[in-house]
Amino acid sequence: MQKRSLGHAGFEIAPIVFGGNVFGWTIDEKASFDVLDAFVDHGFDAIDTADVYSAWAPGNKGGESETIIGNWLKARPGMRDKVKIFTKVGSDLGVPGQKGLSETWILQAVEASLARLGVERIDLYFSHWPDPHTPYAETLGAYDKLLKAGKIRAIGASNLDAMQLDEALHVARAKDLPAYQVLQPEYNLYDRSSFDGPLRDLCLREGLGVVTYYSLASGFLSGKYRSKDDLGQSRRGEGIGKYLDARGLRILAALDDVAARHGASDAEVALAWLIAREGVTAPIASATKRSHVESFAKAVALALGAEDIAALDQASAP
Template structure:
C-alpha cells in the first residue's frame, strides 16, 4: 500500500481507501461488511469513509460495530463522516450550526469512536451562511470531536470562501474535498480545482472511481437484472449510461479494456490506477459488495508503474472522444 499526505496536512492516508456508500446497511450483509473491512485493513488501507446519509445512519452503525469487533487500535485507522442529510425534519438537514454539531455527536455514537478524523460537509447548503458552517466546524475541532474538516462536491468558489472566512477570523480552514473523479468525469477535479491544490494545499479523497460501475464494462451490453442499475433508485445512473451510449462511449470503454489487457489488467484496475497517477489525488475511495471485488480492485496498485507516458497518452486519446457525461 502507498500512503499520501492529505493535502498540505501532516495526516497520512492510504492511496486506496474503503467506503460504505450503497453497500453497508443496504446491499451487503453485516458479515460481508466485516469481511470487506478486515480485508481492507489487512491490505494496508487506513482510511474508512462514511456519512450520516448512507442507509439513514445504518451504514455507520455497521462500520462502527465491525471496527469495534475487530479491535483495531485507534491510532491505526482514519474514519470519516459527512453531514447534510440526517433526516426529514427541518433541522435534520443542511449545514446549520445546530445540525453540524448534533450530526457529529450522532456519528460518534454510531461509529463508536471518541472523535472523527475527517468530517465533511456533504454538499453546499444555500440556506446557511458559509461563515456559520465554518464556525461550527471550528467549535468541533476545538472540542476535540473532529481533527480535520472539509467539503464534498463544493464549487471552487465555495471552498475558497470557506477558506478565506477561516483565515479572516482565525478559525480552522477546510483541509480536503471529496469530489467525484473518474475517467468519465474530470473537469471539476482537473480544471475547476486546479489552483486550489497549490494555493491552499487542498487534499482530495475521490469517490466513484468506476463511475457507478460503468467503468467495469458490465453494462456494455445492457443492464443485467441483478445489477445496481436495475434498481429504480439508481435511475440517475441509468440516465448517465444512456448519455454515454449516445456519444459512442461503449466503443471508448472497449478501447480502454484493450489497453488494460495489454498490461495484464482489468478495466477497473486500469481506471483506479489512472486516478492514482494524478499527484493531486490523496486517496481513491473504493466500494465493494463482496471481498473478492475489493481484492481485485486493490490490484490496481500492481500496475501503477506500468502506466508510462505512452500508456497515459493512449488513455487520453480514447477518453477525449466524448464529452463528460454529466458535466
C-alpha cells in the same frame, strides 16, 4: 503500501479509501465485515461514510453505514488505531431540522455520528453538500468548536465548485477560522468536468488533499456493463444506464486495451489512472466482494505508462 499525505489534514493514508455507502444497502453487515477485513488485510487504512448512508435503501433512515462500521470496530479489538474514519454531515435526513450546515445541526449531528461509529473522534469530517442558507463562517465556527473539543481531527468539503471552495477558504482566512483541508469531488474517467480545471488548480495551489468519489462510476468502469441487458447485474444497475453512450463505450474500449497490455482488469486500470492523476490523493471506491478489494490492491501496484495515460485521457476527453 506507500502512504500519501492527505493535504493539510495532518495524517497519511493508503492511496484508495473504502466507500461505505454499500453498508446496509447492497451488502449486509456480515458481508460488510468481510470486505472491511479484506481491505485492511491488503494494507488499506481509510473508510469514508456519511450520516445519511444508506437512507435511500427501503426500510433505512440513514446511519446504517456508520452503525455497521462501528460494530466492525467493536468486533475487531485494536482496529480503531489502524484505520482513519471519514464521515459527513449536511445531507437531508428527511426529518425537519436535520439537514444543512448550521451550527445547531452540526453540533447535534456529530454526536449521533460519534455514537453510531463508537469512536471518540472522527478523523475527517466533511460538509456533504453546499448549504446556501448558512454562511461559511457559521459552519467553520462550528467545526472550530469540534476541533478544539477533540471530536474531529480535520475538516473537508464535498461537492463544492471552485468559486465556492475559494470563498470558503477566503472566509476562513479573513475570520481566523479553520479552513477546509480536504476536498471530496465526484471524479472518474467518465465524469471529469467537476474536478478538471479551476477546482483542481485551486486544490493544487492551496495544498488540499483530494479524495474522489464514484471513482468507478458506480461499477461502470469495471467493464461489466456493456449494454442495457447487463444492467440487472447489480442493484446499482438502474443508475448506470446513463454511462452507456458513445463516449462511455469509447472509454471502455481504451480501458480494455490498456488492461490487456498489463494483464490487468478494467477496474484496476480506472483506479490506477486516478491514483496517477495530478492533484488526486486517493480515489474512494466501494466493494461488495473480496475480489473487488483485491482489484484495489492490484490497482495500487499497477504502474501505467505515459502511453496508457494518453490513451485514457484521449478516450475520456469531454
